[in-house]
Amino acid sequence: MPTKIPHTWILIADSARAHVVASARPGAGLKIVPGSDIRHDHAPTRAIGSDRPGRSRESVGGSRHALAPRIDWHRQQKEEFARAVAKKLDADAARGRFERLVLVAPPGTLGEIRAQLKATTLKRITAEINKDLTHVPIPELAAHLEETVKV
Numbered sequence: 001m002p003t004k005i006p007h008t009w010i011l012i013a014d015s016a017r018a019h020v021v022a023s024a025r026p027g028a029g030l031k032i033v034p035g036s037d038i039r040h041d042h043a044p045t046r047a048i049g050s051d052r053p054g055r056s057r058e059s060v061g062g063s064r065h066a067l068a069p070r071i072d073w074h075r076q077q078k079e080e081f082a083r084a085v086a087k088k089l090d091a092d093a094a095r096g097r098f099e100r101l102v103l104v105a106p107p108g109t110l111g112e113i114r115a116q117l118k119a120t121t122l123k124r125i126t127a128e129i130n131k132d133l134t135h136v137p138i139p140e141l142a143a144h145l146e147e148t149v150k151v
Helices: 073-094 107-116 138-145
Strands: 008-013 017-023 055-057 064-066 100-105 125-130
Touching (some): 008 073, 008 138
Parallel strands (some): 008 100
């Protein structure tokens, strides 16, 4: 027999790690959702792209210039992470694992994740908090969320 589905999921994320805590009802407290931890190690630029940008010569004269990279590798990694988080949330929403969703992340990450979510998952969002709470221990999360969410 399946276990009771927590009603509200709260995604706690930044640009490189995320996890979900659940609240079955107000006053029940928060519990980590097993298997919800997503981590993405951002490699340093030197490990992602070339060490030095390409060079070009002026059409007139002999001076040379460095070319600006066309790709912001860190931005690309953050977007890939947001897609992975959104894909997992979409799959869990489709399976009916939660009724309501609260997103907690810094503004940039929050926007990137929201932009990747399917419409059916977006409808379940009841609140958004523009904060990075990834380093806050689970027992202390309720104090940070109490103004927005009853946990």
